[in-house]
Amino acid sequence: xxxxxxxxxxxxxxxxxGGDWGAENFPNSHHYVLELQLTGASLDQHGYLxxxxxxxxxxxxxxxxxxxxxxxxxxxxxxxxxxLEHFARLLAEQLNLKIQAANITALTxxxxxxxxxxxxxxxxx
Numbered sequence: 094x095x096x097x098x099x100x101x102x103x104x105x106x107x108x109x110x111g112g113d114w115g116a117e118n119f120p121n122s123h124h125y126v127l128e129l130q131l132t133g134a135s136l137d138q139h140g141y142l143x144x145x146x147x148x149x150x151x152x153x154x155x156x157x158x159x160x161x162x163x164x165x166x167x168x169x170x171x172x173x174x175x176x177l178e179h180f181a182r183l184l185a186e187q188l189n190l191k192i193q194a195a196n197i198t199a200l201t202x203x204x205x206x207x208x209x210x211x212x213x214x215x216x217x218x
Contacts, residue, residue, distance in 0.1 A: 094133070105161065123206040131199075131200055142194070142196065185214040
């Protein structure tokens with residue numbers, strides 16, 4: 094299996110709902126790091142898993158929606174706690190729609206909210 098990974102960082106804000114999580118119940122910002130991993134068993138005719146320029150463009154477009162935003166105010170978080178897990182899933186689903194390389198068999202988003210905590214979501218294609 095081949096894996097291609099691209100990282101980006103951005104800052105976004107949120108507050109958690111539905112429980113007592115101390116300071117996380119109040120608006121706060123995180124310096125997120127998104128790691129996108131694309132996996133496949135074969136390379137294209139150029140020897141690439143996929144076009145990294147297109148992957149980076151899709152990643153930058155997706156992150157632009159969330160940069161410096163309050164996640165709770167965005168429609169995709171309506172009725173959801175803006176947890177790290179939900180955020181990783183939403184990002185993976187959006188990127189999966191944008192990245193169309195035929196030989197990609199899995200897409201994983203690993204989303205870090207600090208140096209020691211991350212959540213991931215994988216979509217098999």
